[in-house]
Amino acid sequence: MKVFNEKILRVNLKSLSHSTEKLDIAIAKKFIGNRGLGAKYLYDEIDPKVDALSPENKLIIVNGPATGSNMPTGGRFMVVTKSPLTDGIAYANSGGFWGPAFKASGYDMMILENKADKPVYIYLDDDTVEIKDAAFLWGKTATETTDALLEVHGEKAKVLCIGPGGENLARMASMMNDYDRTAGRGGVGAVMGSKNVKAIVANGKSAFEYPDAAKAKEIASAKVKFLREQPGTGKALPELGTAMLVNLVNASGVFPTKNWQGSQYEKAEEISGEALRDRFLVKRSACYRCPVACGRVVKDANGEEIGGPEFETVWMFGANMDNDDLAYINMANELCNEYGVDTISAGGAIACAMELYQRGYIKDEELAADGLSLKWGDKESMVKWVKKLGLREGFGDKLAEGSYRLAESYGVPEYSMTVKKQDLPAYDARAMQGQGLNYATCTRGGCHIKGNMLPTEVLGPVETRLDRFNTEGRAPHVRNAVNLATITDSLGFCIFIRGVGIPGFVEMVNALYGEEVYTPESIVEAAERILTLEKLFNTKAGLTKADDTLPPRLLNEPIVDGPSKGHVNRLGEMLPEYYELRGWDSEGVPKPETLAALGL
Amino acid sequence: MKVEVLLFNFLRDGRGKVVSMDVNEGTTVNDLIRLLEIEDDVVANVLVNQADAEFFSLLKEGDSVSLFPLLAGG
Ligand code: SF4
Numbered sequence: 038m039k040v041f042n043e044k045i046l047r048v049n050l051k052s053l054s055h056s057t058e059k060l061d062i063a064i065a066k067k068f069i070g071n072r073g074l075g076a077k078y079l080y081d082e083i084d085p086k087v088d089a090l091s092p093e094n095k096l097i098i099v100n101g102p103a104t105g106s107n108m109p110t111g112g113r114f115m116v117v118t119k120s121p122l123t124d125g126i127a128y129a130n131s132g133g134f135w136g137p138a139f140k141a142s143g144y145d146m147m148i149l150e151n152k153a154d155k156p157v158y159i160y161l162d163d164d165t166v167e168i169k170d171a172a173f174l175w176g177k178t179a180t181e182t183t184d185a186l187l188e189v190h191g192e193k194a195k196v197l198c199i200g201p202g203g204e205n206l207a208r209m210a211s212m213m214n215d216y217d218r219t220a221g222r223g224g225v226g227a228v229m230g231s232k233n234v235k236a237i238v239a240n241g242k243s244a245f246e247y248p249d250a251a252k253a254k255e256i257a258s259a260k261v262k263f264l265r266e267q268p269g270t271g272k273a274l275p276e277l278g279t280a281m282l283v284n285l286v287n288a289s290g291v292f293p294t295k296n297w298q299g300s301q302y303e304k305a306e307e308i309s310g311e312a313l314r315d316r317f318l319v320k321r322s323a324c325y326r327c328p329v330a331c332g333r334v335v336k337d338a339n340g341e342e343i344g345g346p347e348f349e350t351v352w353m354f355g356a357n358m359d360n361d362d363l364a365y366i367n368m369a370n371e372l373c374n375e376y377g378v379d380t381i382s383a384g385g386a387i388a389c390a391m392e393l394y395q396r397g398y399i400k401d402e403e404l405a406a407d408g409l410s411l412k413w414g415d416k417e418s419m420v421k422w423v424k425k426l427g428l429r430e431g432f433g434d435k436l437a438e439g440s441y442r443l444a445e446s447y448g449v450p451e452y453s454m455t456v457k458k459q460d461l462p463a464y465d466a467r468a469m470q471g472q473g474l475n476y477a478t479c480t481r482g483g484c485h486i487k488g489n490m491l492p493t494e495v496l497g498p499v500e501t502r503l504d505r506f507n508t509e510g511r512a513p514h515v516r517n518a519v520n521l522a523t524i525t526d527s528l529g530f531c532i533f534i535r536g537v538g539i540p541g542f543v544e545m546v547n548a549l550y551g552e553e554v555y556t557p558e559s560i561v562e563a564a565e566r567i568l569t570l571e572k573l574f575n576t577k578a579g580l581t582k583a584d585d586t587l588p589p590r591l592l593n594e595p596i597v598d599g600p601s602k603g604h605v606n607r608l609g610e611m612l613p614e615y616y617e618l619r620g621w622d623s624e625g626v627p628k629p630e631t632l633a634a635l636g637l
Numbered sequence: 638m639k640v641e642v643l644l645f646n647f648l649r650d651g652r653g654k655v656v657s658m659d660v661n662e663g664t665t666v667n668d669l670i671r672l673l674e675i676e677d678d679v680v681a682n683v684l685v686n687q688a689d690a691e692f693f694s695l696l697k698e699g700d701s702v703s704l705f706p707l708l709a710g711g
Contacts (some may be wrong), residue, residue: 269709499689
């Protein structure tokens, strides 16, 4: 394998047949790879108006040039499809080891078309593609599925699968790989479930070929050294994992509580990264070639080792549901992984339901058959709701529709804390103006990671960071953060190494190609191209400027507590400039001249 | 005068979670960091009584100071 194998695998699930075709390397370079390349194929191959859960939708799984290489964190694959949650484009990536094994089996991209008549799984190795009966796997959790497939194909195989959540078409279903790594957002697992595909096993063994191995090694070593020397990636993140953010985000008063009714949690220390380490940590874990190792292995109530929660999950099943018991957060996280649902959106549906219950929209009678409550802080019920959501059992069936559709069914969609029907993560954008613009405009709906303003608006000394309450001049900063994430994603790297910056990423990818394929300017242009293509997909899918907004609570209800009290997000002061910078018109539609300039 | 310092992440190593200190009038956040023997450039976020503060902020009796190292991720 190399930067690109120049081979695409196309699987027709209806006829259970497959074919290979050549990847045009010029197109791959133009769209970088991974997220960008997936967007290009999705845009070209489906009508953006199709029902996301119909056979007409396609599921694209794609690698980037760095995937499988010796560069730090170069192990990411991306899943690109139309989202059943947002009805726009979905792209969700994952680390672990599956991406490199997929690339090593000889392909860059897999396009799953149509729908199988009965459950199947796909097996890939160096010279084989097999579509096999998955009846024995259907209904199994992620761990059960992975164990069963490793038993059949050997311990070295890598498994990507869905849990019951994907089978049952929960709109926020995820895809799980290597047991507990997740392509989480946008409901990509529901699309896989709608196609009756339970798992994809990759067992390729070919090694990465470098045109200039010495150069690639030199650059990789320099970047590893850099990441180890940085205080964030070298010390704070390995020490506590992403949950290290709990105390700072809370102290800054941007840590939402009770479905965003409050913004500071008095019991934050109880659920902090520090508490997670002191009480539950067994060891750290790392994805493919990662010197950071932010992953956590924690012990559950029985002393068994399970994957630990990320910051967003700690917040969602902690402060946002008024639960200060980390043991139950660990449990909820584990259940989300096992049933294969996104922790943010599954949790978002439960938190929203808790507020609907608090306000009397959901009544006790409706929950009687489940024997569970929706009271704030009822941790026993909280974890059971995750399972019911994954199984679409009882009231879980409504939760599986996601918070927006749930709240809408009671006539009050304003209690859903979503953008484009996808739940927001843990930062209160009323007091992080740029983060609000990022949330509102992210092409995959409510999300922080694809243009996170945390590093510029909250992290670091007050002397050097942006004033998070100010909107002036904020749009260019958001554009830069979004471009950086688009580049990181499309190359196949983990976003947590964004500190290497665009020049660092360019250095790494050029070393892998063995020639200067990109300059910092040209890779930014490629990012602009990808973003605009994603926006175009959404526009054709029917999303408009009205969807580039925030929940009314963030725009109209000032924060009630903590140091950020009194603030709302002033999106209207930033959005026009952002559109302008992207070359989109005042309605957010890419202008013809922008398309021409970007070669779209 | 007495101040309380809340430490986070690895700044707790060997120091604990909360440190009560008796310091002179005129002490700044920077002075406090030196008194705690924290290396230069390690502290990134400083809050005094829950509000963002600068390294040269003057402390006063009863202040609660939170110190965070530079974090990454999210
Ligand atoms: S920083 Fe964390 S998420 Fe990123 S590659 Fe490393 S272990 Fe995986």
